[in-house]
Amino acid sequence: MALVTLKQIAEKLGISITTVSKALKEYPDVSKKTRKLVRETASMLNYKPNSFAVNLRTKESKIIGLIIPVIVHHFFSSVIKGIVAQAEKKGYLVIILQSNESYELEKKQIDLLLSKRVDGILISLANETADFKHLNQVISQETPLVMFDKIAKIVKCSKVIIDDRKAAYKATQHLIDIGCKRIAHFRGPLLPQNSIDRFLGYKKALIDNNLEYDPSLVYICECGEMSFEEGKKNASQLLKDHKDIDGIFINTDLVAIGAMTELIKQGVKIPEDISVVGFSNWFMASIISPSLTTINQPGLEMGKNSFKLLYKEIKERKKKKTINYKELVLETELVIRDSTKN
């Protein structure tokens, strides 16, 4: 079944393609009678505009691209949900790609999206990404770009983030408040800005409370990916290295849960011997035992807001307005659970 075109409607009604096109778009310079007739015929024939032709004419695809490090991940899948829902409301569809924390893949995917002529790109950076040419290329060819969560401070574009430093400070302060004196930190990989900021928040809380900052208590993830296994490995190493630890602040819930699993296996009591705070408030954190104290990171909100900013830029770009980049900082909160009850 070949799809219906404007031409077929025009022929059927014995009028011009121009008039059909205008009638369907409710141009006032077409008579009401003609408009009605065209509308009826179109719906009778189940006419759907050929979006390929529309794209070519309007130079818009009404599609945006999203690049995310991992899809199977509570936080990121919440972000996806927020973006897709918000985009749909405004008539945009979302192409989703997963960079797998790889810089090379991320670069290729940016290229892919640009060559598809998406109307805008949303991205959360791969852990590996330390060079930002590919992002600047997006900006220089005037495709709107919004970064969220895992951002590069140096790139000039709109951003949606949380205050990682503040949140980490809050988490560490909480451990101190309940009496911890020797607090370790699993900071994740070296590069990403949030790892850096969470580490800095941790360090500052220690110093502000006159606790010694001991670099040997900070565990870095070399593999680049934050996993359950990583948590187990670090916890096991920590127990070997340091007998006197009474608190751990961990970069991500999944890693924290891995760490707790290992600690419990080795006979450590949580929170009696060691208190643990995670980060992100994955659903899991509330149902394991002991339940995990963590920082709530609003994924859905982040997704919605990222799309909103992108949408604004798309509109502004269309009107040839100059764009003022915005940096939106979303609120986080400490969710206290059993892993830190004192």
Add this chain to the structure above:
Amino acid sequence: MALVTLKQIAEKLGISITTVSKALKEYPDVSKKTRKLVRETASMLNYKPNSFAVNLRTKESKIIGLIIPVIVHHFFSSVIKGIVAQAEKKGYLVIILQSNESYELEKKQIDLLLSKRVDGILISLANETADFKHLNQVISQETPLVMFDKIAKIVKCSKVIIDDRKAAYKATQHLIDIGCKRIAHFRGPLLPQNSIDRFLGYKKALIDNNLEYDPSLVYICECGEMSFEEGKKNASQLLKDHKDIDGIFINTDLVAIGAMTELIKQGVKIPEDISVVGFSNWFMASIISPSLTTINQPGLEMGKNSFKLLYKEIKERKKKKTINYKELVLETELVIRDSTKN
């Protein structure tokens, strides 16, 4: 910065657009010298074909659509990952939409994807969906369609599924094998085919083992969405209704985990008093305590295979071949953990 077109390359080199186009596609009827020259100029000018124009000419978008009931969901996000990865390998991008288990939304989204002229559609049905006109419409306009996991048996198209009945039978048989005599079932909502099949597998296992099938032990989810809360609610009701239960087979891990949480809260010992088996093998199932026995449902594989089938259909459709619909049944396995140790 305006984007480079074939015309600009042609003008720069003083040759025709036709030749440039052919040279870039490595047509053998263009001299090697010209091909090289064009290639170099194109890459110098950073030429990227305008995909809008290409789409219009070739009538292909190289984009497929994916409709899924929920995104924030361990099983489905694994499926997404599999699809996106496989599609990328073949040069396809994936638009993802979430139906929220709503029939109306699902219908709208099908329309949206069709009007975007995607090259094919992958779908896992909403729980609400009981009418399949929208799917038949896809098929009748010759857009390849593959259903996975939550399918409609009656719709004629390719499918990727597991044998829900067999898996549920295995799960129930396991409960019987460890000595359970009164086994309840949380079957989820009424409509979806997998709920029906899992229920039938449960029932058959009971009957084959000469255990009484008691309909009052089957709990249906009215709200339509399978949630943690649903599990708690059903478990609480179950404890009120029946004192003699010693096993529960639950439709989905998330619900099973909710149920276990409630059971434990009410002082029930798992597995000593009641053994529990879930379904799907969410990551969570392995880390809660007691860890949850469940059926492993291969999400990543399902995603990959769904795309592969769709891809095959897209190719066949292009060659005007008749399409033989396939039904691929993936293997599942019982993963025995602490919630059923006897």
Add this chain to the structure above:
DNA sequence: CTGAAAGCGCTTACAG
């Protein structure tokens, strides 16, 4: 080996 021309299906400035 090269290129003029038609056409994919729309939109819109312009003429009448």
Add this chain to the structure above:
DNA sequence: CTGAAAGCGCTTACAG
């Protein structure tokens, strides 16, 4: 109020 025409940027059958 209606329509002829140009054009978006490609691809490809055809002529030379």
